[in-house]
Amino acid sequence: MSLDWIYTAISWILLRWHDLWDAIGIPDNFLGTSWDWVLAIVFLVVTVRVILFPVFVKQIKSQRAMQALQPKVKALQEKHKGDRETLQKEMMELYKTEKANPLMGCLPMFLQIPVFLGLFHTLRRLNPGNTQTTLYGWTDAEFKDATHATLFNAPLASKFGSTAQELAALGANSVTVKVVAGILVLIMMTTTYATSRQMILKTGWAEDPQQKMIQRLMLYGIPLSLLVSGSLFPIGVIIYWVTNNLFTLAQQQWVLRKFPPPQMAGKSGSSAKPSSAPAKKATGAAAKSPVQPGRSGGLFGRNKAQAAEPETPVVDTKSLAPRPGAKPVNPKKGARPASKPKG
Secondary structure (H helix, E strand, O other), rough: OOOHHHHHHHHHHHHHHHHHHHHHHOOOOEEEHHHHHHHHHHHHHHHHHHOOHHHHHHHHHHHHHHHHOOOHHHHHHHHHOHHHHHHHHHHHHHHHHHOOOOOHHHHHHHHHHHHHHHHHHHHOOOOOOOOOOOHOOOHHHHHHHHHOOOOOOOOOEEEEOHHHHHHHHOOOOOHHHHHHHHHHHHHHHHHHHHHHHHHHHHHHHOOOHHHHHHHHHHHHHHHHHHHHHHHEEEHHHHHHHHOOOOOOHHHHHHHHHHOOHHHHHHHHHHHHHHHHHHHHHHHHHHHHOOOOOOOOOOOOOHHHHHHHOOOOOOOHHHHHHHOOOOOOOOOOOOOOOOOOOOO
């Protein structure tokens, strides 16, 4: 399957942003950096993230649904402890019934892979010896300009693992490229770790073993893999990755504040539970000891616990009621004895 359509689409977005910054008159080669091309890569990220924002919202909703299912997942784990096959089958049925997708949390990342590959392929072509300068909508002038684009004097098409021949073709200094690329790789690893850690700290570790494994892979596995694979990425691709991570950090922070996960939203409710226990005890104490009317139970008013009505009457009114057929007794004269003693 040809990926030319991806390369053409990524090139079109990149070139349009470059034309915009070039028209505005962004300083060229300031601090050894071609800011028009660097900003074109940065705003390529912005364009892609805006397009994928609805998918990001679906990702958050899916994560909320998975969190709401955690009690049921835990119950299934207790029920089928030791029977992994049955547990997986029951959990798949639960996800299907509740319309929850455990893999939805990785969907935005998967959708960005074609963009990453498109930019990777495009920047790898930036070589002065490349004769195919007009592929994917590029003009010859744009290709030559991008070939000499730099970040702090390191070509955007160069990488930490560039060979001596590649660096010579780009007219780059080996030490400069390794320093710039090395720092960017470390920033890329750190921000990749930070994006996963931010989400896990806010939502907590998943109860589902499959989900927990995915969380651990994203938190530790991916950043460590970048230590090796990062040396193969052109500097322009690393700029894209770091910018994407920073955008993700800001976007996640906004979403988590505006739509907090159940664990965060339930903190206030859980803290209120212990305070209800003393109130119940106070109510029970008030039921055992009569309260004098008119006395205030606190500094500013009556104590609600003391003012509560007792559960059982203090005086048994049934025992004081006259028996059927008995003569009424005048309370002013007092009650007469039931029978006179015989002399």
